[in-house]
Amino acid sequence: MMNLRGQPKTRPDKKMIPxxxxxxxxxxxGFLMRDDAAAVWRGPMVMSAIQTFVKQTDWGNLDVLVIDMPPGTGDAQISIGQHLALSGAVIVSTPQDIALADAIRGATLFQKINDGGKRLAEAQNMRLLGQIPLNLDIRTASDE
Structure with missing residues (x-):
C-alpha cells in the first residue's frame, strides 16, 4: 500500500530508521521477513515485536503515529493499549456484520484500556476532579 520494499537501515546505536x-x-x-515467510506468533512474541517497533525505531518528531493492526481484540491491540500513551484510536471497518462486530469490540477495548480514573468516577457516580498524566514508563512498570 505504501509502495515500500527492503529492510530498514540501522543507526550505530542499533535503532532502526523507518x-x-x-x-x-x-x-x-514485512520489511524484516522473507517474502515467503509467515509470522506465526503468540502473545509474548507479538508484544516484543510491538515494543521493538516503538522503542527501537528512530521515529523522530511525529505529530501522529498510525499503527495498522489486524481486526479484533487480541494480543497486538492489548499490548499497544498498555504500552503506548494513546490519545485516540481510529477504527476502520467494512460494512459486513462480522467486520462491524470486530470494530465495535475494538472500540470497546480501547475505551476500557484508557481513562481508568474517568471510568471509575462514572461507575461510582462521583465527580472526577482532574487527571494527571502518568509517565508511560511508570505506568508500564507498575503493571508488570
Whole structure:
C-alpha cells in the first residue's frame, strides 16, 4: 500500500530508521521477513515485536503515529493499549456484520484500556476532579 520494499537501515546505536514514502514513515514486519515467510506468533512474541517497533525505531518528531493492526481484540491491540500513551484510536471497518462486530469490540477495548480514573468516577457516580498524566514508563512498570 505504501509502495515500500527492503529492510530498514540501522543507526550505530542499533535503532532502526523507518522507510518513508509520501512523507509517511513506515515500519512493518514485512520489511524484516522473507517474502515467503509467515509470522506465526503468540502473545509474548507479538508484544516484543510491538515494543521493538516503538522503542527501537528512530521515529523522530511525529505529530501522529498510525499503527495498522489486524481486526479484533487480541494480543497486538492489548499490548499497544498498555504500552503506548494513546490519545485516540481510529477504527476502520467494512460494512459486513462480522467486520462491524470486530470494530465495535475494538472500540470497546480501547475505551476500557484508557481513562481508568474517568471510568471509575462514572461507575461510582462521583465527580472526577482532574487527571494527571502518568509517565508511560511508570505506568508500564507498575503493571508488570
Amino acid at each position: 522507510l518513508e514514502n509520501y512523507g509517511v514513515k513506515c515500519m512493518s514486519m
